[in-house]
Amino acid sequence: MKHLNILLIKFVTSVIVFWISLGLFFEASLAVIISFSLLVTIVSYFIGDQILLPRIGKMNSVVADFFLTYIIVWVFGAIFLHSYLQIAWGSIISATLIAGSEVFVHSYILKNVKPLVREKQRTFNQSFAFEFAEEKDPDPTKEK
Secondary structure, three states, X not given: OHHHHXXXXXXXXHHHHHHHHHHHHHOOOHHHHHHHHHHHHHHHHHHHHHHHHHHHOHHXXXXXXXXXXXXXXXXXXXXXXXXXXXXXXHHHHHHHHHHHHHHHHHHHHHHHXXXXXXXXXXXXXXXXXXXXXXXXXXXXXXXX
């Protein structure tokens, strides 16, 4: 149920962001806005929130979501949108607004959903990260 709430939050914010960035500025159709929102929601949820967020943290996942949204709008914008200017500025504005909203979504996910990856990962004890020792016999010409 928590995952469904997250998907719904991401979809609603994506619709609002794409309506602002593509619909308001560049007069994109409602079908284009809904299709971009659905695609970005699904891809961002599975790649950004389920795979990257537990492994690399909140801020790095926001950066990854920025580039993910930018690439999705750029690639699929060539199919749905009409001009190069519309694709370029639409992808930059969309990616920036999605990244801004993902900060809050990632905070919500980290507070309310316990990821399975953190349960399975081993803890890293940094006291054994480096070993410093002196050679007992530093002369290489001597036989052992």
